[in-house]
Amino acid sequence: MTEYVYQETDYIKEVDLTDFENLMLMYSYMPEDIENEHEYNKVLQYILRLLEKAPDFLQAYEYAIIMVHQLKETPETITTLKELEHDFMLACERVAIKDDIYTKTVEWGWIENRPLIRGLFRNADKLWIAGNLAEAHELFTKLYKTNEDDNIGVRYCVKAIGQGMSRDEFNKRFVSAEGGYFISDTLEHCFFTL
Secondary structure, X not given: OEEEOOOHHHOOOHHHHHHHHHHHHHXXXXXXXXXXXXXXXXXHHHHHHHHHHOOOOHHHHHHHHHHHHXXXXXXXXXXXXXXXXXXXXXXXXXXXXXXXHHHEEEOOOOHHHHHHHHHHHHHHHHHHHOOOHHHHHHHHHHHHHHOOOOOOOHHHHHHHHHOOOOHHHHHHHHEOOOOOOEXXXXXXXHOOOO
């Protein structure tokens, strides 16, 4: 299979990408750690405006989602967060289709690919949570086939859904209550192969 790397400049003007990178560099690529409220809001508004100009620039969604998530919960922030998550998943789907990624190898090692992989994982996970097991299984399987090294544990989701397991049951059995990460030893024991 052909190797795929998400090309940011296919989805954002080079001048906007340069401005974005320079801004993120000012905050060590962690704008969610900005302590000054005015500055925090200014950076968040910049990212939200950038997404209006470049709706398939995936990295900006991840920053915006984290930043909005950290704001005081209000009806407005809840709505904004839901819209961002929805738009992020749609953007990932558009990129996946446009770039025909399901016929390619999409390695986690390329940092550029990580927002796409995480976004598609989120989308499949959302389907699973909603009880749409067939759709979730199909998307997780397609995602797994793009990267069988599977740095994010898609293979476990494929196996669990294939066994008819709900997301709640999977969480109870295999996700740590402390941090939301997989309990590797338990998963490896139960799902060592597909």
